[in-house]
Amino acid sequence: MGNTFGKLFKISTFGESHGKALGVVIDGCPAGLEIDEEFIKAEMQRRKPGQSKITTQRKEEDEFQILSGVFEGKSTGTPIGIVIANEDQKSKDYGHIADKFRPSHADYTYFEKYGIRDHRGGGRSSARETAARVAAGAIAKLLLKHYGISIQAYVSQTGDLKLEKQYTELDLSLTETNIIRCPDPEMAEKMITFIDEVRKNRDTVGGMVTCVAKNVPAGLGEPVFDRLHAELGKAMLSINAVKGFEYGSGFEGIKMKGSEHNDAFYKDGDRIRTKTNHSGGIQGGISNGEDIYFNVAFKPVATIMQDQESLNEDGETVTISGKGRHDPCVVPRAVPIVEAMTALVLADYLLISRSNKL
Amino acid sequence: MGNTFGKLFKISTFGESHGKALGVVIDGCPAGLEIDEEFIKAEMQRRKPGQSKITTQRKEEDEFQILSGVFEGKSTGTPIGIVIANEDQKSKDYGHIADKFRPSHADYTYFEKYGIRDHRGGGRSSARETAARVAAGAIAKLLLKHYGISIQAYVSQTGDLKLEKQYTELDLSLTETNIIRCPDPEMAEKMITFIDEVRKNRDTVGGMVTCVAKNVPAGLGEPVFDRLHAELGKAMLSINAVKGFEYGSGFEGIKMKGSEHNDAFYKDGDRIRTKTNHSGGIQGGISNGEDIYFNVAFKPVATIMQDQESLNEDGETVTISGKGRHDPCVVPRAVPIVEAMTALVLADYLLISRSNKL
Amino acid sequence: MGNTFGKLFKISTFGESHGKALGVVIDGCPAGLEIDEEFIKAEMQRRKPGQSKITTQRKEEDEFQILSGVFEGKSTGTPIGIVIANEDQKSKDYGHIADKFRPSHADYTYFEKYGIRDHRGGGRSSARETAARVAAGAIAKLLLKHYGISIQAYVSQTGDLKLEKQYTELDLSLTETNIIRCPDPEMAEKMITFIDEVRKNRDTVGGMVTCVAKNVPAGLGEPVFDRLHAELGKAMLSINAVKGFEYGSGFEGIKMKGSEHNDAFYKDGDRIRTKTNHSGGIQGGISNGEDIYFNVAFKPVATIMQDQESLNEDGETVTISGKGRHDPCVVPRAVPIVEAMTALVLADYLLISRSNKL
Amino acid sequence: MGNTFGKLFKISTFGESHGKALGVVIDGCPAGLEIDEEFIKAEMQRRKPGQSKITTQRKEEDEFQILSGVFEGKSTGTPIGIVIANEDQKSKDYGHIADKFRPSHADYTYFEKYGIRDHRGGGRSSARETAARVAAGAIAKLLLKHYGISIQAYVSQTGDLKLEKQYTELDLSLTETNIIRCPDPEMAEKMITFIDEVRKNRDTVGGMVTCVAKNVPAGLGEPVFDRLHAELGKAMLSINAVKGFEYGSGFEGIKMKGSEHNDAFYKDGDRIRTKTNHSGGIQGGISNGEDIYFNVAFKPVATIMQDQESLNEDGETVTISGKGRHDPCVVPRAVPIVEAMTALVLADYLLISRSNKL
DSSP: OOOEEOSSSEEEEEOOTTSSEEEEEEEOOOBTOBOOHHHHHHHHHHHOSOSSTTSOOOOOOOOEEEOSSEETTEEOSSOEEEEEEOOOOOGGGGGGGTTEEOTTSSHHHHHHHHSOOOOSTTGGGSGGGHHHHHHHHHHHHHHHHHTTOEEEEEEEEETTEEOOSOGGGSOGGGGGGSTTOOSSHHHHHHHHHHHHHHHHTTOOBOEEEEEEEESOOTTOOBTTTBOHHHHHHHHHHTSTTEEEEEETTGGGGGGOBHHHHOOOEEEETTEEEESSOTTTTEETTEEOSSOEEEEEEEOOOSOOSSEEEEEETTSOEEEEEOOSOOOSOSHHHHHHHHHHHHHHHHHHHHHHGGGSBO | OOOEEOSSSEEEEEOOTTSSEEEEEEEOOOBTOBOOHHHHHHHHHHHSSOSSTTSOOOOOOOOEEEOSSEETTEEOSSOEEEEEEOOOOOGGGGGGGTTEEOTTSSHHHHHHHHSOOOOSTTGGGSGGGHHHHHHHHHHHHHHHHHTTOEEEEEEEEETTEEOOSOGGGSOGGGGGGSTTOOSSHHHHHHHHHHHHHHHHTTOOBOEEEEEEEESOOTTOOBTTTBOHHHHHHHHHHTSTTEEEEEETTGGGGGGOBHHHHOOOEEEETTEEEESSOTTTTEETTEEOSSOEEEEEEEOOOSOOSSEEEEEETTSOEEEEEOOSOOOSOSHHHHHHHHHHHHHHHHHHHHHHHTTSBO | OOOEEOSSSEEEEEOOTTSSEEEEEEEOOOBTOBOOHHHHHHHHHHHSSOSSTTSOOOOOOOOEEEOSSEETTEEOSSOEEEEEEOOOOOGGGGGGGTTEEOTTSSHHHHHHHHSOOOOSTTGGGSGGGHHHHHHHHHHHHHHHHHTTOEEEEEEEEETTEEOOSOGGGSOGGGGGGSTTOOSSHHHHHHHHHHHHHHHHTTOOBOEEEEEEEESOOTTOOBTTTBOHHHHHHHHHHTSTTEEEEEETTGGGGGGOBHHHHOOOEEEETTEEEESSOTTTTEETTEEOSSOEEEEEEEOOOSOOSSOEEEEETTSOEEEEOOOSOOOSOSHHHHHHHHHHHHHHHHHHHHHHGGGSBO | OOOEEOSSSEEEEEOOTTSSEEEEEEEOOOBTOBOOHHHHHHHHHHHSSOSSTTSOOOOOOOOEEEOSSEETTEEOSSOEEEEEEOOOOOGGGGGGGTTEEOTTSSHHHHHHHHSOOOOSTTGGGSGGGHHHHHHHHHHHHHHHHHTTOEEEEEEEEETTEEOOSOGGGSOGGGGGGSTTOOSSHHHHHHHHHHHHHHHHTTOOBOEEEEEEEESOOTTOOBTTTBOHHHHHHHHHHTSTTEEEEEETTGGGGGGOBHHHHOOOEEEETTEEEESSOTTTTEETTEEOSSOEEEEEEEOOOSOOSSEEEEEETTSOEEEEEOOSOOOSOSHHHHHHHHHHHHHHHHHHHHHHGGGSBO
16 A cells, blocks of 8 residues: 555556566556657756765666557557666665664654565565656656756755755756755755765765746636645655655745735736735645745664664564665655655646646 | 645644634544544644733634544544534624735635635634544544554744744643743743834734654655645645745755765664754654654734724725734744645555555 | 535535435535526425336435525525425434344444444435435536536346347437336336336346436546546445446456557547447446436345345344345336436536646 | 455555556555565466466566555555556557457447547456456455455366366366366366367357455355345456346245255354254345355356457447457356456455444
8 A cells, every 4th residue: 555646647667676577657647748768867966865975875777668558659558568677786775774773763663553564675565666656757847847847956955054045046957056945055065065074974864855836727626625735745755855845835824914924916918916925826825826845854774884772573672783785865856756756746746737627 | 626635644724713613534543443522522622712912812712523533532443523512702893804814814815715704803714623633633633642652742833932942852732831832941031022013013023843754654755746745735735825845955965965965874773864954853754763853934813903004895095903902923823734744645645655565 | 525516516415314404515516507496396205205117116205495695596606505405304203113123224324433323214324315316416517517517327127138229320309208217118117017026026137227328528527537428437336226327338448459459530520429339328338429328326225124134233143034125126216316417526527627728 | 436345455456468567556455464575476377368378479578566555564454556567568568559459358438438448458348457466366365364254266167067066076276287277187188179169260259257365254245235246246247247246046046945055053062053054144135154155157258269240439330350368158168257346345354244243
């Protein structure tokens, strides 16, 4: 259970970090969409390990193969099956933790839930699983692009280093110009230095990703349980290491008065718009045509290069020694994942909204 | 679309604030559960308007009727249909805003989405809809109680007044002893005074609700998309006026190092436990047996007793004058709603988890 | 579980035969549809008991109340909640069978499944449950009518009396002119006489309903599992007492050669059509624009006015004596139910098909 | 849409006949199940083409690869991804029909629905898609076997040759002893001769498969829409070329009186059983512990080795000439497919039934 996401643009993923392959089935991509494989590849590159000194040094090319659902370069309306082989299956790396519960990993909970676990590198709970999401998200992005919708995420915080500027004050086109994916070059420098230090201390640190969706038409979102921001929140919270989600005014909204927070409507040519956007582009769970923006909080990566005390499956005290090649901070590689999940939600709601009126 | 929540313990709600009635169908409540109507009534009382000077003065008794699924006091396994009549249908109160878009309400988005809207008091987007959730949530709570699981929420912030103590330092049994539902009596006093002032200024303010679930067995939660906290997050974000969700370390986790954040395992008698609980009782999306706790951020209520400029359906500039009887702050009445949605998620995952092993 | 039907035009029903009320929530009816209550009432009349000497003599008016989702006569896009009160709750009629398992009823299986059962008149397994389907189906019919699609069902067999003519050779407008709902007046007479005799013998008999949907656009149906005919089949088999379903050539198709069975394409003006229609309007699970037609087999009603040997909940041998007022043959009242379920399937697939292309 | 089946034991399939590969993701297989690959292979062999002179002569080995969800021979509770490569991609065979609509195939309806189609051998509408079902069904069978449930299907009719004996009068262990898969050796001979003749006449013919599930516990099936037989019906009708489904007394039940049809309860040791089984093991949509049995009607294969007149995408009259290697009758190879779909339904309902009681 739990490996399917979406209602009309629906994905089902599978695969463990050290099994033969990961994959995803996309069911419900409308027919006739041009499937640009180069674009999918580029998106995969943004997520893949080994990109820079502040990400894991693991080398994986994340090559994918489209097995079905595309004919002569276009989607046919049938399920698009994608497989991503696991090249780097060094499961021997994990022999030393085979029966141990790594702190703040999913080892213990998987074992309790299923009575069995694939202990090779986290198995299904590994962040490697997100490769399949990025592949599917790339196709969702192509669909959204067809309708003029764009999504851009960036790193807005690591540790105490927080970008105080709003997205509206930043040049988001600079995001991909540095290895931390922060559109403020000065802050980017600081963040990179900071993470590198953390890494040298054999430790890890948390971070935040901010995401903006522009040109989303008014009317997406299904009240009352499937509000647009509720589904976006679920999508984000389903990403490994995410601990929090807020949209529009978010937690800051708690401190505001209604008279400050309310977004006044005005006429902008033919279009109805709001002067401020504390609503984050969503009112009553439905998009209002303004920019949708939200923040996603990531905890520090649980694998640290230090000895930690823990228990094994027999309940005995053991020492876990950090090994392998892991990310000191998850956010640079989380940016394309946040975008992918956002695209999947918007693509789904775009199709659902076609059934709202006669 | 969007009015159904849950997979095995599934609810479908209906009803507008000023229509004939609200209601809910609960499909999947296991047979043999004692349905304590007095308990449901008590839960409804906690949510109903007119409780105190800091909530709306609207009087509604929220009397419910169980139409099916219960026989001789016990659930039969068939759907439980519940209807809650709308006594106070003063839709004339809303004549003055019939064709106007109230700022930061759902008027405009519903109109854009459906091309038509029930303008009487918010219609489906009214917080009145949550009465049906509380009724259903009460039954979910009865199911959880049967298995020893308890849920307690409380107000932890309004405006700048923030309870700095963690839930572990508070006596949660004091929550219901004051009208703001804050378990710290001193802070409660301050919050009440503050909200009353806001009300007198014809304004509104945001707030935060913290929720704790105790005695949840390890193993609930379905990776990878339906992680327990992802579904809890969606549930919370589906409540009117919610802008953010965080669990465990939440947004504070961003600033932490892995070496501080990791929760070390230890043996407590026969039980495997963690020394700290930054994980918020959930690891890899699956409960680990520790307390589950999270925060929910609410924005200020959009209806303020002040004149606001806005637009009508023809795009003309109009003035909206605050009328009616509204909450100056949503959080006191949100406490039982947060608990209800939490109960619905846990009841659902409890049933789903029965299919995890042979 | 199991009380929800449909994906985008989705219904959830509730209610036992002798509880307070039945009801249905329709989630996903597009906004702006004129909800003609007189039409719904007329459909309910076609299903209600006590219509004629060959149906049960039970008197129930089946008055429904729309509680939500309709504003000023039109659907608003929010869930339409409908309640149908149970007037005739003579549960005392059932005291004599309270702990007995009636042969070929659901008494034993409900008891085994849930460990508890509402023994008053079948509870949830009663055919009374179909009243809610007919109410929802009437709204689906209104949606289909808006798009020019019509559905007509009729009785084509009872016992050995089988209408050999195909629907194409009959004047379906005669269906409602007789109490058996058979469009061949001569055969109708025979069937009525036959059923009346069966009734006098304190027995019951099976029957068949044939259904035709005209003007269904090409393109409805979702391969591979949700083929249009698969969902129609499920819908029909979900009706009480149904034992079989066949569409197009059906079981007769077994005997045919490919060279006879294949439907040759030809051009009819601008339209692509088929010369024959053994496909029953569906090819590869997708409608092709030709008439959709199918047969539904109903077993004899299980309640007979004769003594039968059986067991009680303690496993003791008991005698069940037929009492109450039951149908000698279910098909006349099944006609509107078959139509309702057909309408629900087509309405759902019509909305789903909007997501097939860019 | 439409490529997912099941709720808790859920499969999603993908793949076209002449694409790179077919596959299936099984989400919800309980952890700890021994995954016997030899058994899966054997099931695949029963379905594969080229088995005998009365099936297509196409050679495909249908080799599958399990990519995930199995660790050290056991299911882990995570999704089981399976891929089956298409070896025999002679899409050149289909150049001659690229823009033509083959009669009674899905060419025209796919084109209408999606505006585009993969014309190589039927693409997604090809019966090759069922290979993925058989692989998934084999795993469902392993789960059922663990609980002592068995499923056996056989050919009961081809053309006019109908096995008049009930399954209870046959030795089902003989089914696999002949190439037609009919447990009556004499009838099997006749059927083989008949189909071979049909083949020589360059024609095809329909057939029937009967299926029996033994040792199904009482209590499976979810009223009211998801009755066990309704879901079985849908499962069968989702198989290529199926035109009808009946269970228990089926269409013959139409002719019966209630007094004959009712299955009397009696005590068999500690067990409550029925003397007859017209109910087909299902009452009120819920299994009662007796054998479940049903019939599935298959139409003649649409591809015949004869010239047929048809239309192309431009609406011009064209001649379709039968080519390639096709089955003269689908039923011998349909036997394992019917079993697979039955296993998938029962596995799903077995898991769902765990949530019925406290």
